[in-house]
Amino acid sequence: MTLTTIETTPFPDQKPGTSGLRKKVPVFRQRHYVENFVQAIFDSIPDREGKTLVLGGDGRFLNREVVQTILKLAAGNGFGRVLVGRGGLLSTPAASCVIRKHRAIGGIILSASHNPGGPEGDFGIKFNAANGGPAPESLTDAIFARAKAITRFTLVEAPDLDLDTLGETRLGAMAVEVIDPVADYAELMRELIDFAAVSKLFASGFRMRFDAMSAVTGPYATAILEGMLGAPQGTVVNAVPKEDFGGHHPDPNPVHCHDLYDLMQGPDAPDFGAASDGDGDRNMIVAPGLFVTPSDSLALLTAHAHRAPGYAGGLKGVARSMPTSRAADRVAASLNIPAYETPTGWKFFGNLLDAGLITLCGEESAGTGSNHVREKDGLWAVLLWLNILAATGERADALVRAHWQRFGRDYYARHDYEEVDADAANGLMQALREKLPGLPGTRIGDLTVSAADEFAYRDPVDGSLTERQGLRIAFAEDARVVFRLSGTGTAGATLRVYLERYENDPARLDRPVAEVLAPVVVAAQAIAEIAPRTGRAEPSVVT
Ligand code: VG1
Ligand code: CO
Numbered sequence: 001m002t003l004t005t006i007e008t009t010p011f012p013d014q015k016p017g018t019s020g021l022r023k024k025v026p027v028f029r030q031r032h033y034v035e036n037f038v039q040a041i042f043d044s045i046p047d048r049e050g051k052t053l054v055l056g057g058d059g060r061f062l063n064r065e066v067v068q069t070i071l072k073l074a075a076g077n078g079f080g081r082v083l084v085g086r087g088g089l090l091s092t093p094a095a096s097c098v099i100r101k102h103r104a105i106g107g108i109i110l111s112a113s114h115n116p117g118g119p120e121g122d123f124g125i126k127f128n129a130a131n132g133g134p135a136p137e138s139l140t141d142a143i144f145a146r147a148k149a150i151t152r153f154t155l156v157e158a159p160d161l162d163l164d165t166l167g168e169t170r171l172g173a174m175a176v177e178v179i180d181p182v183a184d185y186a187e188l189m190r191e192l193i194d195f196a197a198v199s200k201l202f203a204s205g206f207r208m209r210f211d212a213m214s215a216v217t218g219p220y221a222t223a224i225l226e227g228m229l230g231a232p233q234g235t236v237v238n239a240v241p242k243e244d245f246g247g248h249h250p251d252p253n254p255v256h257c258h259d260l261y262d263l264m265q266g267p268d269a270p271d272f273g274a275a276s277d278g279d280g281d282r283n284m285i286v287a288p289g290l291f292v293t294p295s296d297s298l299a300l301l302t303a304h305a306h307r308a309p310g311y312a313g314g315l316k317g318v319a320r321s322m323p324t325s326r327a328a329d330r331v332a333a334s335l336n337i338p339a340y341e342t343p344t345g346w347k348f349f350g351n352l353l354d355a356g357l358i359t360l361c362g363e364e365s366a367g368t369g370s371n372h373v374r375e376k377d378g379l380w381a382v383l384l385w386l387n388i389l390a391a392t393g394e395r396a397d398a399l400v401r402a403h404w405q406r407f408g409r410d411y412y413a414r415h416d417y418e419e420v421d422a423d424a425a426n427g428l429m430q431a432l433r434e435k436l437p438g439l440p441g442t443r444i445g446d447l448t449v450s451a452a453d454e455f456a457y458r459d460p461v462d463g464s465l466t467e468r469q470g471l472r473i474a475f476a477e478d479a480r481v482v483f484r485l486s487g488t489g490t491a492g493a494t495l496r497v498y499l500e501r502y503e504n505d506p507a508r509l510d511r512p513v514a515e516v517l518a519p520v521v522v523a524a525q526a527i528a529e530i531a532p533r534t535g536r537a538e539p540s541v542v543t
Contacts, residue, residue: 001172003076005154008032014040014147016140018345018487020126022112025062028123032153034069038108039153040146041127042077044139045105050080054099054128056090056181057110058216058279059241060117064088066110066125068160075174076155082174085181088163089241091216091280093369093377094185096132100373101184105130111216111279114251115490118244122490133350133374137466140347182223189224192310192372193383197390202231206389207270210235210382211260213250214242217276220379229386245278252277252284252366252378253543254291265289272389272396276378281346282366283378285385287396293412295320295500298362299327300403301384302335305360307391308384310372317358319349322455322470323482323498324364325410334407343457343469344484350374351461364414364498401509408504411516415539416486417495417530425485425493428533432471432483435527439473444523447475455482473527478502481524495534497524 011030014021014037021037028034042048053074057063067088074082083098084090090098092109099107106129112122127135127143135143156172168177189195210225212218218239225231238246249256252275264273264286273286285292292300302318305311318332319340332339340358342348346369349361353371362368367376389396417425439452451474456467470484479501486494499520503509524530531537 001156001158003154003172004157005152006035007152008036008150010148010150011036012148015144016126016135019113019134020109020124022115022122022124022488022490024490025119025121025123028062028066034066034125035073035153035155036150037125037147038070038073039077040143040150041108042073043146044142048105049078051105052081052083052102053079054083054090054095054102054104054107056085056095057088058091059087059089059243060112060123060245060278061119061121061243062123063110063243064163067163070108071161071171071176072155072158073153075158075171076153079174082176083179084163084176086164086166086178089181089216089219091181091185091220093281093373093375093380094181094220096128096373096375097185097188098179099128099130100132109279112490113279113488114249114277114282115488116245116249117278118247121244128374131350131354131374133353134345134347136347136350137464182220185220186224186228188372189380189383190228192308192380193387194309194390195229198383198386199230201386201390202229206272207232208235208272208274209237209260209263209270211237211252211257211275212239213248213252213257213275213277214238214240214246215250215276215278215280216241217280217379220280221276224379224383250278252282255541255543257284260284261286261291272385274382274385277366280378281376283368283381284366285382285396287400290397290400292396292400293325293364294362294366294368295325295327295364295410295412296400296403297381298324298360298368299331299407300400301368301381301388302328302331302360303403304388304392305384308387311359311370315359316356317352319352319358319361321345321348321363322472323484323496324362325412325500326502327407327410328362330407340460343455343466345487346376348457348459348466351459355461357460364412404509405506408502409509410500410502411511411513412500413513413517414543415497415499415521416541416543417497417534417536418489418540419492420495420534420536422493424534425495428495428528428530429471429483429485431533432528436471439527444526446519447477447479447523450474450476475520475523479520481520483528495530497528497530497539499524
C-alpha cells in the first residue's frame with residue numbers, strides 16, 4: 001500500500017457553521033472538496049500520530065463513500081486506529097459516547113442533521129474533540145484558516161474496505177475496527193436509566209410510538225425500546241435508515257413529523273409519542289393531546305431527573321441556549337442550582353459540562369442532553385421521560401400541566417423565514433441592531449419594550465467572548481422576541497424569530513399558543529420590518 005501526497009487548491013467556502021461544515025451534496029462532490037476539508041481537520045490536530053479516531057455518520061447519501069475516503073486519509077495522516085460504526089453508521093450522541101469511552105483523540109461525524117438527504121439534499125462533516133463534543137470555536141477557526149491555505153493532502157491508496165462486517169482489518173499501518181454502532185451507547189443508557197422500571201411500565205400495557213423518521217436512530221431505538229425494554233414490536237416506526245430519509249425532512253417537529261403529531265392528537269393516541277432527527281441528537285416529545293415544547297421538556301426533565309439512577313444525586317446546574325425559553329431557569333431557582341445562558345449550538349455547553357458546572361442542558365430546537373456525552377441526545381431524552389413516567393405513574397400530559405401549575409407556562413413558538421435573500425437578511429439584522437438603543441419604552445400594540453440588546457457570551461470557564469449571538473427584545477408584559485440568522489442553512493439565509501410569553505395565572509395555562517403569541521408576532525414583524533425587507537408576509541415554518 002502506498003502513501004500518496006496529492007496537490008490541491010483551496011476552496012474559499014469551507015467555514016464550519018453552528019454544527020460543522022454543511023453544504024448541498026453537489027458541493028461536496030466537487031473534486032477534492034472532501035479531501036481538502038478532512039486534511040484541514042487533520043492538520044489542526046497536531047498530536048494525532050498513533051491516536052484513535054472515531055468515524056461514522058447518519059447514513060445519508062454520500063455517507064459510505066466519504067467514510068471510505070476519510071479512512072484512506074486517516075491512514076495517510078498517521079492515525080493508529082479508526083473505530084467506525086458498522087455500515088458507516090453512528091448517531092451523533094453515540095459517536096460522542098464512543099469517543100469518550102475509547103479515549104479517542106476525536107471523531108468525524110458525517111451528517112446534516114435534520115436537513116433532507118439524497119443527491120440534491122444536504123451533507124455535512126463535523127469534527128468532535130477528545131471530550132466527545134463539537135470542536136470549540138478556536139478549533140473550527142483554525143480548521144477554516146487551514147482549509148483556505150491548503151496545498152496538498154496525503155492518503156493511502158487502497159481498495160475500499162468492507163464496512164459491514166464487525167472486526168479489525170488494516171489499512172497500511174493503521175488498524176480499522178468496525179464496531180457495533182449501538183452497543184457502547186446502549187450500555188451507557190443502562191447505567192443512567194432505570195431499565196427495570198421502564199420494562200415494568202411496558203409490561204403493564206403502556207404504549208408508545210417512536211418515529212425514527214427513516215434516519216439513524218432506528219437501530220438504536222429498536223434495540224433499546226423493543227429489544228432491551230420489551231416494548232411491543234412495531235413501537236418504533238420508520239425504523240430503517242434510508243439514504244434519502246424516504247424523501248422527508250428528518251426534523252422531529254409537528255410540521256415534519258405530522259403523522260405522529262396527528263396520531264397523538266386523535267382518539268387512538270398511545271400513552272406517549274417521540275421522534276428523533278437525521279443524526280439522532282434531537283427529540284420531539286408528544287403527550288396524548290399535547291405537544292411538549294423542547295423548552296418545557298428541558299424544564300420538566302430538570303425538575304424530575306433525580307428519579308433516574310444517573311441523576312439520583314441531583315443536578316449541579318442547568319444551561320440553555322439564549323433563544324430557549326426561561327422555563328428551565330425557574331426550575332433551577334427552585335432547586336437552588338445555577339442556570340446558564342449560552343449562544344445557540346451545542347459547542348457552547350462543552351466547557352460548562354467539562355468543568356462540572358452543569359448536569360443538564362438544552363435548546364429550543366429539540367435538543368436536550370446531559371453530562372453523559374457531549375452532544376444533545378434524542379433517545380436519551382426519550383428514555384429519561386420514560387423513566388420519569390414509570391417513577392411517577394403519571395400520564396405525560398398530566399405531568400406537563402402540573403408543571404405549569406407550579407412554575408407557570410412559557411407559551412413559545414419559532415418562526416423561520418427560510419431561503420431569504422442573504423443581503424436582505426443581513427440588512428434586516430443590521431437595521432434592527434442600529435435601532436436597539438432607541439427601543440426601550442416604545443409601545444407596539446399592547447406591548448411595551450422594556451429592554452433590547454445584542455447577546456454576547458463570556459464563557460465562564462475559559463473567558464472567551466463570542467459576540468453577535470442574536471438580537472433580543474424584552475417586553476414589560478413578560479414577553480420576549482429574539483432574532484438571529486441560522487448557521488446551518490445551505491441555501492440563502494434563514495431568519496429565525498423566537499417568540500415567547502410567560503403566563504402564571506392558573507386559569508390561563510391552557511390557551512391556544514398562536515392566540516397568546518399573536519401580539520408578540522405583530523410586534524416582531526413590525527420592529528424588524530420583516531415583510532418589507534424580505535418580501536415575506538408569513539414565515540415558511542412555524543414550530
Ligand atoms: C440549528 C439550531 C441549533 C442547533 C443546530 C444544530 O442551528 O437552531 O439550536 O444546535 O441547528 O442542530 P441554526 O444555526 O441553524 O439555528 V443539529 O440537530 O443540526 O446538529
Ligand atoms: Co441533529
